Amino acid sequence: MKAFTVAVIAGDGIGPEVIEAAIPILDRVAAKHSFAIRWERLPYSAAHYLKTKETLPDAAFRRLQNDVDAIFLGALGDPRVPGNEHARDILLGLRFKLDLYVNFRPVELLHPDLTPLRNPGSIDFVIFRENTEGQYLGRGRSSGDEHVAEEVNTGKGVERIIRAAFEWAKAHGKTRVTMSDKSNAIPTHRIWQDKFRAIAREYAELTAEHRYVDALALELVREPQRFQVIVTNNLYGDILSDLGAGLVGGLGTAASANLHPGRRHALFEPVHGSAPAIAGKGVANPVAAVLTGGLMFEHLGYPAASADLKQAVRTVLASRTRTPDLGGEARTTAVARALADLV
Ligand code: NAD
Ligand code: IPM
Numbered sequence: 070m071k072a073f074t075v076a077v078i079a080g081d082g083i084g085p086e087v088i089e090a091a092i093p094i095l096d097r098v099a100a101k102h103s104f105a106i107r108w109e110r111l112p113y114s115a116a117h118y119l120k121t122k123e124t125l126p127d128a129a130f131r132r133l134q135n136d137v138d139a140i141f142l143g144a145l146g147d148p149r150v151p152g153n154e155h156a157r158d159i160l161l162g163l164r165f166k167l168d169l170y171v172n173f174r175p176v177e178l179l180h181p182d183l184t185p186l187r188n189p190g191s192i193d194f195v196i197f198r199e200n201t202e203g204q205y206l207g208r209g210r211s212s213g214d215e216h217v218a219e220e221v222n223t224g225k226g227v228e229r230i231i232r233a234a235f236e237w238a239k240a241h242g243k244t245r246v247t248m249s250d251k252s253n254a255i256p257t258h259r260i261w262q263d264k265f266r267a268i269a270r271e272y273a274e275l276t277a278e279h280r281y282v283d284a285l286a287l288e289l290v291r292e293p294q295r296f297q298v299i300v301t302n303n304l305y306g307d308i309l310s311d312l313g314a315g316l317v318g319g320l321g322t323a324a325s326a327n328l329h330p331g332r333r334h335a336l337f338e339p340v341h342g343s344a345p346a347i348a349g350k351g352v353a354n355p356v357a358a359v360l361t362g363g364l365m366f367e368h369l370g371y372p373a374a375s376a377d378l379k380q381a382v383r384t385v386l387a388s389r390t391r392t393p394d395l396g397g398e399a400r401t402t403a404v405a406r407a408l409a410d411l412v
């Protein structure tokens with residue numbers, strides 16, 4: 070049987086709860102599709118950082134770079150580390166150093182009553198969030214009362230994320246790609262306009278449209294059904310992916326993949342964070358972690374295993390076995406058991 074090695078960084082808060090709930094479900098689906106996962110649990114987290122001063126040591130990074138088939142991450146963030154240094158090194162560090170320039174974040178309504186919208190129709194779009202540039206590089210300077218944050222937009226970086234969005238749209242039978250920037254206020258965003266226009270010409274069969282990010286936020290609330298593929302920078306992608314999650318049930322169900330198309334390196338994490346207020350209470354929603362595992366299985370070459378997971382999630386959500394974030398009373402373990410029974 071084919072076996073893959075997956076490094077697990079469960080992290081902080083609800084991270085370990087949702088990851089450990091998801092793993093047995095993922096094992097069952099894998100077995101059904103005749104493959105197996107060797108889970109390799111790594112300790113890197115706020116607790117580990119506070120104890121050892123170590124975020125992600127070089128040797129561990131090299132192992133993640135060379136010896137594993139994927140990385141499965143829970144969440145990083147802890148009130149005891151207010152500057153979030155460990156998350157910067159581990160999560161952002163892996164995105165940057167493995168050059169995972171695509172942060173792929175699907176937004177799909179899996180049950181009609183999960184949306185706060187009145188007439189939702191079918192909500193099904195994906196966000197291609199640039200993942201290696203923008204303000205996230207943390208460049209800039211602070212002196213006295215002045216704090217300057219620089220935003221990096223390189224021709225190469227902008228071009229490759231836009232191209233990835235068009236390529237994915239074409240491969241998945243989509244008809245429209247929407248690019249979002251703030252070029253009316255930020256002169257350097259011109260690079261997004263120029264690259265988008267040039268690349269769109271290569272995909273004449275697709276409709277290429279642009280929205281300023283403020284207007285897009287409004288339109289996503291009013292008429293999310295019209296969007297298929299949204300491509301944007303790192304910061305706007307971060308914000309719009311939480312907004313997107315809010316349209317279809319919230320952070321408890323939102324999955325994401327950090328990828329470099331054509332390469333093996335990849336990191337999979339729910340969109341949500343460590344949710345300190347509910348950590349340790351046994352009520353975190355494991356659905357986001359399970360669907361994130363599905364994205365990982367697609368990357369490993371098993372789209373049918375991912376489809377099985379999504380179908381099980383639809384069925385469980387419809388059965389009203391839901392955690393409190395979705396208005397239910399089920400605990401993490403009850404939702405996980407219901408999912409495991411279905412797969
Ligand atoms: P958060 O996603 O942790 O929580 C936002 C809200 O959503 C909270 O009400 C929380 O209870 C709820 N929520 C999130 N996931 C849930 C789940 N699976 N089930 C039920 N409810 C859920 O965002 P935050 O409060 O802004 O951040 C908390 C910490 O997490 C911060 O330190 C932040 O930096 C970090 N964070 C990490 C990641 C990551 O590692 N990928 C992502 C986002 C935030
Ligand atoms: C996410 C998170 C991270 C981000 C934080 C924890 C650095 O919000 O994955 O969406 O901003 O990318």
Ligand code: MN
Pocket residue numbers: 307308311340
């Ligand atoms: Mn975020």
